[in-house]
Amino acid sequence: MALEILIDWFPYLFSGIVLTLGLVAAALIIGVGLGLPLALGQVYGTLPVRFIISIYVWFFRGLPVLVLLFLFYFGLFPALGLDLPAFYVGAIVLGLWGAAYQSQVFRGAIQSISEGQMTAARSLGMSRFQAIRSVILPQAMRIALPGWSNQYPEILTESSVCYAIGVAELLTRSSQIVSQTYVTMPIYLACAVIFILLSYAGTSGIHILEKKIAIPGFGPGGS
Amino acid sequence: MDQITFILDVMVPAFESGLLMTLALVAVTAPIGLLIGIGVACGRVYGGKGLSWLMQLYAIFFRGCPLLLLLFILYFGLPSIGIVFTPFVASVLGFIFCNSAYNSEYIRGSIISIKEGQLIAAKALGMTRNQAIINIVLPQALRRSIPGISNEFIYLIKYSSLAYMITVIELTGASKLIATKYFAYNETFFAVALVYLALVTITTFGASALEKKFAIPG
DSSP states (O other), rough: OOHHHHHHHHHHHHHHHOOOOHHHHHHHHHHHHHHHHHHHHHHHHHHHHHHHHHHHHHHHHHHHHHHHHHIIIIIIIITTOOOOHHHHHHHHHHHHHHHHHHHHHHHHHHHHHHHHHHHHHHHTTHHHHHHHIIIHHHHHHHHHOOOOTTTHHHHHHHHGGGGGTTOOOOOHHHHHHHHOOOOOHHHHHHHHHHHHHHHHHHHHHHHHHHHOOOOTSSSSSTT | HHHHHHIIIIIHHHHHHHHHHHHHHHHHHHHHHHHHHHHHHHHHHSSSSHHHHHHHHHHHHHSOOOOHHHIIIIIGGGGGGGGOHHHHHHHHHHHHHHHHHHHHHHHHHHHSSSSSHHHHHHHHOOOOOOHHHHIIIIHHHHHHHHHHHHHHHHHHHGGGGOOOOOOOHHHHHHHHHEEEHHOHHHHHHHOOOOOOOHHHHHHHHHHHHHHHHOOOOO
């Protein structure tokens, strides 16, 4: 019986998977798009820039996602006159939150490139920006990849907290099915298995990518 | 309502009881989570094939399953097969599973980082395998996993907020209730954010002090 219900409701669950992956993708894209400039600012910026960025990182890393969601969904966005749908709020919050973590991964990778390379690039006539773009970042990003890929399962599991503001992602839909059908354990366990499979599939995918872009003899995945 | 009266008469008492609940959740979870984490890690490294596989499954399941879903399973799911927990017990159980699974990974990593020669040397000195693990390997391995474990402790403070979703009124729950009741979302959530930031910042300093204290000189 439980299996029949699962099959009947699978399309409904499936759109939940799509929304969950949408949240994760948004969080990763915002995470890189914002986390990388934050990391660069923290390494190469002036003192005030570094200070502001470290406040940002401290704030978003110190708070539970649930509190961040409540703060932005019920507090900040309405106060700013923005009436965003829950999905967008969830994606933005996960993105801002993920950026704080990812910036630290990138920062560590950038700092692991020896300073001599910057000096060498400058002495070859490159500008600071050119040196960062063509010398430091191509190496740093490869070093950052394993640490960055660890963010994926974390964001995936954390995305389920968007349940609290009513985003119709996988967990929300599973609980809706539970309250409609009164079949609890099989549905919840199926949901858990889907989450674990998504986590596993994503991590393996990133490992393949790591091997592909590795420079032979360079970096953690390279040798 | 006057801001100061609101803060003093509404926020402070609510946050006080919420904070106590959060601290209770953390205080019950952390030691048990650490002990089970050590057990799982030892099982994975030193256990036979079956045990090691089982422990790995434990770590994969509880790290891959979102904590919120785990809490739903414990609180809404298990009653359907006749097991009923109070919200507090259900959240503590969920936190313990999650916390111990992550801790086991850190501890496993540091156990592996201790040279195997030490175990052989201890055995050569007449220690049994268990004695060697408890007296030689673990004291070193646990020291090395302090950064990871304290990181996980900070995570625990943060994810204890999820207990609110199964009706435990801790900090986040207390703030949500007064925010909704008095329609003061920004003030309340910013205030609760400050409480969490204070908790996390204090813990961070405590953790690095602990790390220094237990460092092996040289």
